[in-house]
Amino acid sequence: MKDYHQLLARMNRRSLQVSTKGAGMQNGRRKSHIHGTSLDFADYKIYHPGDDIRQIDWNVYGRTNKPYIKRFQDEKEISVSIFLDATSSMKQVLVKWELARELAASLAYITLSHEDRLSFAAVSTDFSFHRKGSVHNKRTFYEIVGVRNDTQDESFTQSLANALTAPTQLVILITDGLEPLTLFEESFKRLKYRNQQIWLIQLLSETEINPPFSGDIQLVDSENGKMVDVSLNPSIKTLYKNRLDHHNDNLEILCATYGIRYCRISDKLDIQTIILRELAFAGLIQ
Amino acid sequence: MHLANPYYFLLLIFIVAFILFYFFRKKYTKQIIPSNLLWEEVLKEMRATSWFHKWQNNLLFWLQLLCLLLLMFALVGPYFSKETMKGKQIILLFDTSASMAANGKDFNRLEDSKNEAVKMLQGIQQNQTVTVLEVNDRPKIILHDESDRNKISRAIKDIELSYTHEDWQSATELTASLAKEGKSAIHIFSDGLEEEKMNNLDSFYVEVHNQEQDQEENLSILSFGVSKNDNKVAGIAMVENQTDSLQKVPLLVESEKIVLFQQEVELQPQEKKIVAINDLPEKSYYNAKIDVDDDYLVDNRQTAVFNKQATTMYTDKEMNPFLIKGFEAIGLRVIQMENKEEFLNKKDSIFLLSGSTLPKNMEAPFVFFFVDGKKAEVQTAVEASEDELLLHVDMKDVFIASAMNQTIEGVKPIVKGGDLPLIQKGMVHNQPAILIHFDLKDSDWPLHPSFPIFLYNMYQWLSSQSNYIGDFQPLESRTIHLTNQAADWDIYNESDQLVGSFSMEGEGFQAPKLPGVYQLTNDSDLMYFSVNLDDREKMIASQKSFILNEDQLKENEITKTQSDWLWYLLCMLAFLILCIEWEVYRRANRV
Numbered sequence: 081m082k083d084y085h086q087l088l089a090r091m092n093r094r095s096l097q098v099s100t101k102g103a104g105m106q107n108g109r110r111k112s113h114i115h116g117t118s119l120d121f122a123d124y125k126i127y128h129p130g131d132d133i134r135q136i137d138w139n140v141y142g143r144t145n146k147p148y149i150k151r152f153q154d155e156k157e158i159s160v161s162i163f164l165d166a167t168s169s170m171k172q173v174l175v176k177w178e179l180a181r182e183l184a185a186s187l188a189y190i191t192l193s194h195e196d197r198l199s200f201a202a203v204s205t206d207f208s209f210h211r212k213g214s215v216h217n218k219r220t221f222y223e224i225v226g227v228r229n230d231t232q233d234e235s236f237t238q239s240l241a242n243a244l245t246a247p248t249q250l251v252i253l254i255t256d257g258l259e260p261l262t263l264f265e266e267s268f269k270r271l272k273y274r275n276q277q278i279w280l281i282q283l284l285s286e287t288e289i290n291p292p293f294s295g296d297i298q299l300v301d302s303e304n305g306k307m308v309d310v311s312l313n314p315s316i317k318t319l320y321k322n323r324l325d326h327h328n329d330n331l332e333i334l335c336a337t338y339g340i341r342y343c344r345i346s347d348k349l350d351i352q353t354i355i356l357r358e359l360a361f362a363g364l365i366q
Numbered sequence: 367m368h369l370a371n372p373y374y375f376l377l378l379i380f381i382v383a384f385i386l387f388y389f390f391r392k393k394y395t396k397q398i399i400p401s402n403l404l405w406e407e408v409l410k411e412m413r414a415t416s417w418f419h420k421w422q423n424n425l426l427f428w429l430q431l432l433c434l435l436l437l438m439f440a441l442v443g444p445y446f447s448k449e450t451m452k453g454k455q456i457i458l459l460f461d462t463s464a465s466m467a468a469n470g471k472d473f474n475r476l477e478d479s480k481n482e483a484v485k486m487l488q489g490i491q492q493n494q495t496v497t498v499l500e501v502n503d504r505p506k507i508i509l510h511d512e513s514d515r516n517k518i519s520r521a522i523k524d525i526e527l528s529y530t531h532e533d534w535q536s537a538t539e540l541t542a543s544l545a546k547e548g549k550s551a552i553h554i555f556s557d558g559l560e561e562e563k564m565n566n567l568d569s570f571y572v573e574v575h576n577q578e579q580d581q582e583e584n585l586s587i588l589s590f591g592v593s594k595n596d597n598k599v600a601g602i603a604m605v606e607n608q609t610d611s612l613q614k615v616p617l618l619v620e621s622e623k624i625v626l627f628q629q630e631v632e633l634q635p636q637e638k639k640i641v642a643i644n645d646l647p648e649k650s651y652y653n654a655k656i657d658v659d660d661d662y663l664v665d666n667r668q669t670a671v672f673n674k675q676a677t678t679m680y681t682d683k684e685m686n687p688f689l690i691k692g693f694e695a696i697g698l699r700v701i702q703m704e705n706k707e708e709f710l711n712k713k714d715s716i717f718l719l720s721g722s723t724l725p726k727n728m729e730a731p732f733v734f735f736f737v738d739g740k741k742a743e744v745q746t747a748v749e750a751s752e753d754e755l756l757l758h759v760d761m762k763d764v765f766i767a768s769a770m771n772q773t774i775e776g777v778k779p780i781v782k783g784g785d786l787p788l789i790q791k792g793m794v795h796n797q798p799a800i801l802i803h804f805d806l807k808d809s810d811w812p813l814h815p816s817f818p819i820f821l822y823n824m825y826q827w828l829s830s831q832s833n834y835i836g837d838f839q840p841l842e843s844r845t846i847h848l849t850n851q852a853a854d855w856d857i858y859n860e861s862d863q864l865v866g867s868f869s870m871e872g873e874g875f876q877a878p879k880l881p882g883v884y885q886l887t888n889d890s891d892l893m894y895f896s897v898n899l900d901d902r903e904k905m906i907a908s909q910k911s912f913i914l915n916e917d918q919l920k921e922n923e924i925t926k927t928q929s930d931w932l933w934y935l936l937c938m939l940a941f942l943i944l945c946i947e948w949e950v951y952r953r954a955n956r957v
Contacts, residue, residue, distance in 0.1 A: 169400035176400075258401035288400060298394035301402035308405050309394050320408045327404060 084182075084225075087352055088218065091186060094355070095194045097366040098158055098250050098277055124148040157212075159197035159248035162187055165236045165255035166202040166229070168302040175347045176256070176285040182351040183283065184254055185224035190365065192217040199248055204239040205229035234303040237263035241270060250277050252364075257282040257331050264331065268338040278340040279364055282331065286348045289324065291317060380941070387948070429947040433940050440936035453551025453571065455511070456490070457497045457541055458483055460525050461556035463532040464840070464881075464903040466577075468557070468584070468662035475577040476527055479555035482575060484519050486553070497544055501556075502528040503841070505537040510544070529664065529840035529879050531900035534559065538566035545570050558907020564914060572914040579908065583660045584608040585615055586904045588638065590654040590668040592646065601643040601670065603654050607633035608905055616657045617641060621649040631656075648672070651883045651894045665904040669883040669896035671837065681718035686735075686806055689718065692821045716828045724774065724794060724801075731798040731828035736770035737805045743768050744783035744804075753780040755791060755800070755823045759816040766811070769804040777801055791827075798828055838877035838897050858885045 127136060127147035137150040164170075164184040171177045184200070191198045193214045200220075201208035207229045211220060233239045236255050251271060257264070257280075271278055294312045301307075310316060328344060335342040343362040345354055359365045399405075460479060470478035487496065496518050498509040509521045541552060545567075552572045559574050585607055592601040607613045612634060619627040627643050646652065655667045679698045681690065690700045700718070717732035719725065722739040750761040761781055769788050777792030777799065790801040811817050838844065857866040857878065865878050868886065877897050878884060886893045 172400040258403050296394045297397045299405055300398045302398050308402050323404050323408050
């Protein structure tokens with residue numbers, strides 16, 4: 081069992097950055113631009129009849145002899161959906177799968193720690209939940225890291241359609257992106273019409289980026305079992321890498337087209353680096 | 367059904383390899399990866415752009431076409447024209463007489479003939495058979511109707527000189543009996559064969575290959591002999607210069623590696639000269655040699671074995687002086703001994719004895735007269751049988767009054783009077799003996815002219831029974847008489863090498879092949895004998911090659927068979943192309 085204490089400690093101070101004009105009305109810790117009932121000072125406003133007289137700042141009146149209302153920032157919450165691709169392609173490489181779970185768990189932890197509402201689904205399995213309250217953060221973290229459910233459907237994009245529930249302000253998709261782009265496009269279309277900010281984190285294994293084997297291999301697809309016979313020589317590998325880059329770039333462009341934020345990570349990094357550096361750099365975490 | 371080339375079953379190896387090839391196609395190690403999506407795209411892309419693939423269909427086409435073309439060429443059966451031999455049955459005769467040992471083009475003439483024959487036979491085809499005969503004094507069939515080329519060339523290479531004189535008469539008779547009219551081609555390899563000798567082969571196609579050389583130089587010792595006169599040994603040698611130029615020839619006589627006589631003889635072209643050699647020391651054998659390096663070396667030497675004929679006769683005191691006189695007249699020295707026992711142990715002599723009973727043991731041949739003892743009257747006329755002792759001896763009118771009747775073991779009567787043996791001859795005490803059962807006093811034979819002739823015959827027979835085996839021709843068979851009755855003898859040559867052995871119980875004695883002097887020995891006795899060439903072999907014969915009866919041979923209706931190696935090559939190429947094709951196909955399926 082890996083030791084996550086340091087990670088959790090570091091994550092306590094982080095929060096997800098959402099550019100929101102969103103509609104959440106419940107109390108949370110997020111600063112909403114609606115001047116509301118929190119304790120943080122926002123600005124002064126001249127009193128108009130009808131405003132809450134409890135908010136008049138008497139110090140300012142004493143100095144300026146005009147009644148001003150102190151406005152406080154409204155604490156609002158957002159709801160975050162985290163969709164973790166749990167198809168066989170993710171589970172095949174253990175390092176990748178572990179990192180995926182850790183990533184999902186970390187994002188869930190940050191969400192809960194910030195008193196935001198969390199919806200988590202391990203897509204293509206029957207594991208999902210909705211949760212709120214920072215008291216659950218650690219438990220949730222370990223729960224997601226330890227997820228072990230069987231895959232029921234082999235297509236992430238298609239299962240995603242079933243996994244979508246109520247729209248949330250932030251949607252995070254954690255996947256390896258190894259599906260035809262047309263399917264992704266369909267999923268994006270489905271997600272788009274809701275007023276949400278979508279992040280796509282493409283997690284790829286080093287073995288997929290730089291295939292380590294050579295010689296005559298029969299490659300078996302973990303999801304559909306199809307077999308391809310290849311003689312791996314450097315020229316084929318180069319072709320493959322080009323193809324991979326091409327695919328990833330196209331995915332990125334597709335995301336951009338749909339206004340989806342995109343981040344690509346590899347499993348050669350560890351979770352701390354990803355959370356604290358990569359995703360922070362990408363703008364998801366602050 | 368039979369199989370002509372069962373060795374081709376070995377090609378099964380290739381077929382097995384081919385099958386294994388298919389089974390053990392490239393093994394792909396399985397590897398589960400997350401997704402094949404991109405790989406499939408990669409391969410699709412590769413397939414789309416691969417020049418190999420574009421080509422590949424065409425390549426298969428071209429390869430298969432090439433393969434078929436090669437097969438067709440192979441079947442067409444190209445061959446280089448070789449000289450084929452005429453005749454369905456080919457008969458080869460090889461002359462192995464001594465004259466074929468003369469220098470030929472490369473080696474000696476027999477080797478040249480063998481090489482020529484082997485080269486001729488390279489053009490032989492499947493349905494031609496070969497018969498090989500060796501011609502010497504007794505023609506021999508070496509191979510009969512053989513088609514296997516390896517066997518034929520091996521048999522020809524194994525033919526060796528026999529140093530005898532060739533007997534063409536019986537050789538051609540044998541050939542004529544083996545040959546088939548119209549189908550046989552006879553090839554004779556010799557040196558000096560003339561057309562006249564080929565009478566028996568009139569109805570056959572004969573090609574005579576005479577080993578003719580431009581320059582043939584030969585000097586030869588035609589004959590050499592020694593004899594003893596009054597304790598002195600003298601020899602005579604006849605030397606011939608067969609070349610066209612003046613020659614100075616060193617002649618030497620040696621024995622047991624010591625040179626006894628040496629002289630340089632000057633000879634005019636084609637001259638024969640007799641050289642007298644006097645005062646030779648007494649040895650068992652003499653070798654005469656002319657030390658020249660001519661084209662034919664075998665006739666440069668001759669051996670003479672010294673015949674120690676008995677020249678002394680021992681007799682006792684009571685012997686009839688008439689007999690003594692008679693023996694002295696033919697050249698024997700007769701010595702009368704005082705004591706009988708004393709001289710009975712002498713060797714190299716013959717004995718003349720008389721008495722009533724035979725002596726107990728003898729070491730030498732003898733004549734014994736039965737003088738005392740019971741006599742019986744000879745009733746009938748004297749009958750003589752055919753015997754070498756009675757050569758030119760006419761016993762018809764001889765009167766013999768009475769004779770001793772004694773049966774002795776080991777002797778046979780050669781003259782009888784009725785049942786009474788009068789003169790017997792045989793081996794007594796392992797020595798040649800002549801027993802005369804009557805006293806000369808009782809007969810009138812000494813008055814007949816046949817009497818001294820008989821004495822001489824007796825002397826010749828008795829002395830020839832001594833240890834002189836004589837002079838042989840190469841491979842000559844003769845029965846020899848040995849006084850030592852031991853069974854096994856060994857034959858050694860001049861260099862003390864064992865060349866053979868001889869057993870008294872086996873077949874008759876056959877002389878070795880190479881001319882020279884030999885020793886016949888067992889543990890106790892040592893005798894020399896010589897092997898010399900036949901006189902007719904003492905020169906190099908030389909004739910041109912010729913062909914007889916060319917029209918006799920009907921043309922062969924054989925289909926020309928293929929040259930072996932060319933269609934092999936084409937088939938191998940076709941097979942190689944096939945292999946390349948498989949490899950291409952295999953790669954095609956994979957990528």
